[in-house]
Amino acid sequence: MTAIDTDPGTDAAFAASAPLPSLMARAREIRDAQWGDTVTYSRKVFVPLTNMCRDTCGYCTFVKHPSSPEANILTPEQVLAMAKRGEEKGCKELLFSLGEKPELRYDAAREGLARLGYSRMTDYLAEMCALVLRETTLLPHVNAGTLADDEIEVLRPVAASMGMMLETVSRRLTRKGAAHHACPDKVPLQRLRTLERTGERQVPFTTGLLIGIGETWEERIEALHAINAVHARHGHIQEVIVQNFQRKPGIAMEHHPEPTLDDMLRTIAAARIILAPEISLQAPPNLSARHIDYLQAGINDWGGISPVTIDFINPQHEWPEIRALAASCEGAGFRLQERLTVYPRFLAERDTYLDAGLHDSLDTMARKDGLARAQCLEVGSCSSTPQTSTAAAR
């Protein structure tokens, strides 16, 4: 890795307007200097704690209306069974994904929670994180959407990291007929507030953009600057995901055009140039057959890959088999390595960013450079790699 000169002002103007090949070359230069030839993923099990949600995003296939027989809240027994399956298959992370605050809108969600002994989904979520920590080696990551101060405080001791896609800063998309109409949690100000609050409480945090849902290029650039600004204040953004909108049968946006590969590459490259180099840049490998091209635009991470469960958010897209992904990374000159839900930089500053109750679990799971101690390329082939002397923080 080599040092590289960056000038945020010049780079931002360049990212907004340069031709794609120059943009990608500059993004690669920044990525290579910070992250080298290592590209990471997190082996995780997805647990959809509830598929009810008070929002109605036009692109969502995850959500079920409470009147649907498929609407549910998982019981502790179901959560634990999924967690154990993940643990058996070498997962290190358990991702709780769930709809946002369904109990504020639907009687069925309130009643379902009451049967479990709770009045607020966040409290049930925190209890399920604690259960996972008690009964398994998995580290919980929670993706619960917008969070108030007290919700972050309830979750922080039991969640190694948290996440919420900013998606967009476009308020136009909350208008009638647009992707975020009638979605109180998708008002950009609410999401920006969650980014700020989790920063104030020093939570390792994942966020990102969902591209192609009706936003303009300028709005994407604005969203990247907003993420970078909150990170400059608090240092807590561990990764940014650039995710492409996918058409799915039956959704409100079924006929909306998907972003092109060039659009995706341009956005990834602009993100790498605009964001602080220490923020990991991720794009999901299962949403494009051409995902290996993303490496040429500056990503250093593939995100969560599950050997157990489908991607509940994009269920029609299978995860690439991990060994095949490792081979294609190698073909592109990269080494695929497994990381934890918490990036090495935060492990190196554990007293600031991680609750003391999580330290033992993290010590068990991490090797000296902060990546996963047991590297698993396929089910049943996890191996403990020798500890290296590489500095934990990059």
Ligand code: SF4
């Ligand atoms: S907030 Fe998430 S779960 Fe709820 S409708 Fe939107 S995308 Fe679906």
